[in-house]
Amino acid sequence: MKIAQKKKVKICFGSDLLGPLYGYQTQEFRIRGKVQSAQEVLLSATVTPAEMNGLGDKLGQIKPGFIADLLMMKSNPLDDITILDEPESNILFVMKEGRIY
Numbered sequence: 001m002k003i004a005q006k007k008k009v010k011i012c013f014g015s016d017l018l019g020p021l022y023g024y025q026t027q028e029f030r031i032r033g034k035v036q037s038a039q040e041v042l043l044s045a046t047v048t049p050a051e052m053n054g055l056g057d058k059l060g061q062i063k064p065g066f067i068a069d070l071l072m073m074k075s076n077p078l079d080d081i082t083i084l085d086e087p088e089s090n091i092l093f094v095m096k097e098g099r100i101y
Contacts, residue, residue, distance in 0.1 A: 001035040012052055013045035029077075029084040038081040070095040 004011055014028055032041045050060030062068050072092040077083050083090040094101045 001032060005035060005040075010048050010052060011044050012049040013041075026085045026087060030082045033081040038078045041081050042077060069097075 001011075013032075014025075029041060032044070036044070047056070047060040050056045050058070053059075058065075059067055062070070071094055073083060074090045074092060075083055
C-alpha cells in the first residue's frame with residue numbers, strides 16, 4: 001500500500017470476498033487506514049471506482065444528477081475509518097433510490 005500510494009497508483013476498494021471469507025471484507029478499511037487517510041480510503045471506495053469504470057460523471061459522489069446510495073453512520077468515518085469495519089454496529093440506515101432501508 002505504501003509503495004502504491006507513493007507511486008500514485010489508483011487503488012479501488014475490494015469487494016470480492018465471498019462465502020465464509022465475507023466477514024473479513026470490511027477489514028480492508030482498517031488495513032488501508034494504517035497507510036492512507038480516512039478521506040483517501042473513502043475516495044477509493046466511491047470516486048475512484050466510478051472513474052476507473054468510466055462512470056465518474058454519474059457515480060461516486062453526492063451531486064445533482066448523480067446516482068447515489070447513502071449510508072447513515074453513528075459517527076463520522078472521516079474521524080475513524082474503522083467504524084466501517086463493523087457495519088452491523090455502526091450503520092443506522094441505507095438510502096437506496098431515495099428510500100430508507
